[in-house]
Amino acid sequence: MPNTNDILLSVEGLTTRFFTDEGTSYAVEDVSFAIPRGRTLALVGESGCGKTVTALSILRLIPDPPGRIVAGAVRLGSTDLLRLPEADMRRVRGNRISMVFQEPMTSLNPVFTIGDQIIEAVMLHKKAGRDEATREAVAMLRKVGIPDPEARVREYPHQMSGGMRQRVMIAMALVCGPELVIADEPTTALDVTIQAQILDLLRSLQADIGMSILLITHDLGVVAEIARHVCVMYAGRIVEEADVQELFDNPLHPYTVGLFRSRPSLEHRGPLAAIPGTVPSPLAIPPGCPFHPRCPLSDGAKCAAQRPPLEARSAGHTAACWYASRVAEMRTRGEPLYK
Numbered sequence: 501m502p503n504t505n506d507i508l509l510s511v512e513g514l515t516t517r518f519f520t521d522e523g524t525s526y527a528v529e530d531v532s533f534a535i536p537r538g539r540t541l542a543l544v545g546e547s548g549c550g551k552t553v554t555a556l557s558i559l560r561l562i563p564d565p566p567g568r569i570v571a572g573a574v575r576l577g578s579t580d581l582l583r584l585p586e587a588d589m590r591r592v593r594g595n596r597i598s599m600v601f602q603e604p605m606t607s608l609n610p611v612f613t614i615g616d617q618i619i620e621a622v623m624l625h626k627k628a629g630r631d632e633a634t635r636e637a638v639a640m641l642r643k644v645g646i647p648d649p650e651a652r653v654r655e656y657p658h659q660m661s662g663g664m665r666q667r668v669m670i671a672m673a674l675v676c677g678p679e680l681v682i683a684d685e686p687t688t689a690l691d692v693t694i695q696a697q698i699l700d701l702l703r704s705l706q707a708d709i710g711m712s713i714l715l716i717t718h719d720l721g722v723v724a725e726i727a728r729h730v731c732v733m734y735a736g737r738i739v740e741e742a743d744v745q746e747l748f749d750n751p752l753h754p755y756t757v758g759l760f761r762s763r764p765s766l767e768h769r770g771p772l773a774a775i776p777g778t779v780p781s782p783l784a785i786p787p788g789c790p791f792h793p794r795c796p797l798s799d800g801a802k803c804a805a806q807r808p809p810l811e812a813r814s815a816g817h818t819a820a821c822w823y824a825s826r827v828a829e830m831r832t833r834g835e836p837l838y839k
Contacts, residue, residue: 508712509535509558509680514572516557518782519565525782527553529736531572535680540706540713542727542744544720544759548779550736551716552602555682558714559597560589576680595625598673600666602685607669608657614641614668615653618675625676640671643708644701663694667701674705684716699725720763724748732756735780735790738810742817752819752827754795757837773838789822796837797823 512532518525528550535541543551556562558574560581574581576596581589601607609617615637622633634653641649644667657665666686673681683702687695703726706713715727723730723744730747732740732755740753751757758775777794780786786793792803802822810820821827830837 506536507534508537508577509714510573510575511554511558512573512575514554514557514569514574516553516562516567516569518567520783523783526736526785527567527782528557531733531736531738533731533738533741535712535714537679537712538706538710539729540715540727541729541731542715542717542723543731543733544717544723545733546718546759546779548782549733550782551733552684553736554733555599555684555714555716558682559593559599560586561593591625594621594673594678595676596678597680597682598676598678599682600669600673600684600686602688608665610657613654613656614660618653618668618672621672622675636675637671640675641668643705644668644671644674645697646671662690663697666690666694666698670698670701670705674709674711677709678711680712680714682714682716685718686715687717687719687722695722702726720748720759732759735785736782737790737820739791739821740817740819741810746814746817750814750817750828750831752813752817752824753791753821754797754823754827754837755791756819757827757831758794761836761838773836775838789820796839797821797826 514528514531516528518527531554533541543554545551557569558581562569569582572582576592581592608614615634618637618640619630619633622628622636623630628636638649638653641652646652646664646667660668686702687698690698699722702713717723727744729743730741731738732753734755740747740751740756747756751760761773762775764772775794780790788804788806789808792798795803808820808822810818812818813824827837
């Protein structure tokens with residue numbers, strides 16, 4: 501584990517719920533992780549598992565009502581963001597922490613030029629005049645690989661391709677020099693070539709600027725490309741955590757194994773082994789282990805009655821499964837977990 505002084509963001513016991521007419525939605529439950537300075541942590545899981553709600557909770561952008569952060573701490577350095585007055589939190593957003601949202605076409609305002617949208621952030625957080633903010637916007641567009649930025653700064657979002665709009669979103673996120681960038685599915689809906697370019701861009705900017713990255717994704721290929729550490733989420737909770745290489749070589753939770761088995765690979769020529777069932781509704785999380793209705797190892801008794809704790813299985817590798825050792829034994833024998 502990194503030295504405490506090297507930790508930029510520490511999330512401890514974060515719990516976020518939505519109180520609706522249909523009942524209480526348990527969106528994020530007791531989530532904890534830490535991101536060192538200048539490093540990348542990936543938050544992985546299927547749609548609906550709580551990844552984006554975790555990110556929005558860090559930024560305190562949960563709509564209240566119906567949502568509310570009911571427990572936990574989110575520390576940026578020594579500052580607990582959940583205890584900050586709202587006026588102070590607004591100075592953190594876009595300045596010390598920025599977010600690259602999932603869909604740039606809906607995140608960018610269609611009636612303002614991209615230059616105006618970047619300039620606004622510089623003028624707000626850096627107290628710069630419009631001319632200086634415009635120069636910084638052009639410089640950042642150039643840094644993220646936008647050709648002819650002096651002209652592009654006057655264009656509207658619809659005049660750009662999807663890959664260019666994603667680069668604009670990254671420019672907006674980085675223009676104020678944040679310590680942490682939250683990238684929510686930054687390559688979704690982009691073709692494979694553009695995905696590779698965006699990942700290369702994030703890596704090079706991280707090396708240049710030194711910011712930390714919280715990467716939210718369901719794509720394990722993206723995780724392998726850019727992250728150093730991974731947290732796997734299921735039904736609002738972290739069920740496994742490890743360094744990237746350790747997780748890829750030695751997954752211990754049946755859900756993580758299922759994620760790997762359900763992705764295409766050159767080695768596996770047969771049909772993909774899909775995880776049966778679906779992610780449970782946060783309004784109706786199963787008792788015990790929330791994965792037990794879909795798990796091939798569930799015993800129907802202990803798994804359904806007792807929630808497994810997130811325990812260390814080896815140095816830096818934790819998993820929340822009663823049968824993590826059996827998963828490891830099956831892999832050693834070459835016995836498939838999913839048929």
